[in-house]
Amino acid sequence: MPSELIHRYMRIDHLPQIWCPGCGNGTIMRDVAAAIQELIDDPEKDINRDNIVIVSGIGCSSRAAGYLDFNSIHTTHGRAIAFATGIKFANPKLNVIVLTGDGDCSAIGGNHLIHAARRNMGLTVIAFNNNIYGMTGGQYSPTTPDGDVATTAPFGNVDRPFDIANLASGAGASFSARGDVYHVRETIDIIKEAIQHKGFSLVDVYSVCPTYYGRKNHKGSAVDMLRWQKENLIPTARYYSMPEEERAGKKLIGILSYNDYPEYTEEYAKLVKAYRKKK
Numbered sequence: 001m002p003s004e005l006i007h008r009y010m011r012i013d014h015l016p017q018i019w020c021p022g023c024g025n026g027t028i029m030r031d032v033a034a035a036i037q038e039l040i041d042d043p044e045k046d047i048n049r050d051n052i053v054i055v056s057g058i059g060c061s062s063r064a065a066g067y068l069d070f071n072s073i074h075t076t077h078g079r080a081i082a083f084a085t086g087i088k089f090a091n092p093k094l095n096v097i098v099l100t101g102d103g104d105c106s107a108i109g110g111n112h113l114i115h116a117a118r119r120n121m122g123l124t125v126i127a128f129n130n131n132i133y134g135m136t137g138g139q140y141s142p143t144t145p146d147g148d149v150a151t152t153a154p155f156g157n158v159d160r161p162f163d164i165a166n167l168a169s170g171a172g173a174s175f176s177a178r179g180d181v182y183h184v185r186e187t188i189d190i191i192k193e194a195i196q197h198k199g200f201s202l203v204d205v206y207s208v209c210p211t212y213y214g215r216k217n218h219k220g221s222a223v224d225m226l227r228w229q230k231e232n233l234i235p236t237a238r239y240y241s242m243p244e245e246e247r248a249g250k251k252l253i254g255i256l257s258y259n260d261y262p263e264y265t266e267e268y269a270k271l272v273k274a275y276r277k278k279k
């Protein structure tokens with residue numbers, strides 16, 4: 001992370017951080033800080049530091065809420081979106097950003113994810129997706145590809161994986177996108193769009209976990225895993241200019257779905273106002 005961002009947005013007394021060398025979590029945390037900085041510094045955007053709340057659950061990635069120096073809360077496993085929903089309801093003016101892992105948001109927290117998406121709660125969820133439970137020793141998560149090896153799947157995982165961005169979109173999210181840790185500039189821009197979106201926004205950021213996922217699945221070093229992202233995850237403009245046959249096996253980095261459904265807390269406030277008027 002550039003030193004300007006470190007001194008402006010990190011709790012220096014919490015360093016050094018616990019993440020392994022080569023882990024993608026630091027890159028995603030930096031992307032979130034950079035996106036926030038660019039929005040705060042833009043006089044045309046109505047975003048300020050005091051109105052930002054960072055909420056996380058449990059897992060390697062969820063440590064980011066402690067490292068970032070905002071109003072922040074590190075909650076219980078799988079419940080980050082539930083806590084964030086309460087915070088948004090209590091004060092709808094806040095920009096509530098959830099930092100969560102693939103296990104945290106799509107396994108134990110899967111129910112909270114789909115219902116926040118369905119309601120179009122005005123939250124931004126950044127999923128640090130490393131395809132495994134890193135903190136607890138490498139168990140398979142809902143995004144571990146089938147056939148891949150994990151501590152709890154020594155002969156290969158037979159579950160089919162979730163695509164978190166498509167899951168959110170299918171559940172009714174009004175903004176769903178995919179980023180990664182190789183395409184830093186594109187991912188910062190996507191996170192900026194997500195934070196500014198009024199309804200529920202989700203960015204599924206493909207991370208790298210060289211320690212558990214990479215090592216168990218012979219993916220090479222962190223650099224090799226980044227090289228794979230460079231070659232297989234393709235930003236929007238290039239993706240759509242590629243011939244159909246070249247897109248096979250590649251994934252798009254960018255906004256996957258977008259609409260302007262009414263935001264939940266605004267609709268709720270209208271109901272309350274109408275009820276009070278009637279009384």
Ligand code: SF4
Binds near residue numbers: 018020025211213
């Ligand atoms: S176990 Fe994996 S996800 Fe956790 S800090 Fe290490 S590299 Fe990162």
